[in-house]
Amino acid sequence: MSDHLIQKLPLDKGLKIESFIKKHNISITLKKNSGKTLSKIHKVSFPRHWTESYFNSLIDHPNYKIFSASNENTIGFLIILTTKDISEIITFAILPQMRRQGIGKALLTKSIEWLISKNFSYYNLEVSAENITAQKLYKTLGFIQVGIRKNYYKSQIQRSDALLYTKKLK
């Protein structure tokens, strides 16, 4: 990965998504990505990472859509499963050194815009009760908590609840 990708972008809290993307030369696309790239980002983002071959199986499946954020290289991605008019976030991660600069918000916003353009009704997700960062982002974009799965996630040391969030798209 080239050095400039490791550097932080300046914070632009006031900028709208389109201006943010343009200003920082980030592209958000639905084009094919490699399982290798996705698994590398996933590995540094979650305690239990998914294999390259698992990502390749999602890439090849018509019901999964992969939004990638790139700035020369891929710096983050969001995968959704689409069934009828409901979509669900399967996984979502930004490279650690690129976080807290608005890229996750831009990626999520683009996926919402795409789902609305395709006439989807609901956008669902599940997040650990301990993942305050992600919950804050989801709430900012209008997701509301609708349920809870007690002790759903298991780490090496403890269990945590899964919170179910949804956003009505129309």
Ligand SMILES: CC(C)(COP(=O)(O)OP(=O)(O)OC[C@H]1O[C@@H](n2cnc3c(N)ncnc32)[C@H](O)[C@@H]1OP(=O)(O)O)[C@@H](O)C(=O)NCCC(=O)NCCS
């Ligand atoms: C969750 C994640 C994708 C967010 O990506 P990001 O690019 O850092 O998010 P953004 O910079 O767009 O932040 C958007 C908002 O999220 C919230 N947020 C992001 N990072 C935060 C942090 N460290 N602490 C508190 N809130 C945070 C804030 O509300 C922020 O808006 P603000 O900067 O205007 O306050 C990223 O932290 C990540 O990859 N985490 C590890 C994997 C993960 O938890 N994925 C989600 C699984 S459900």
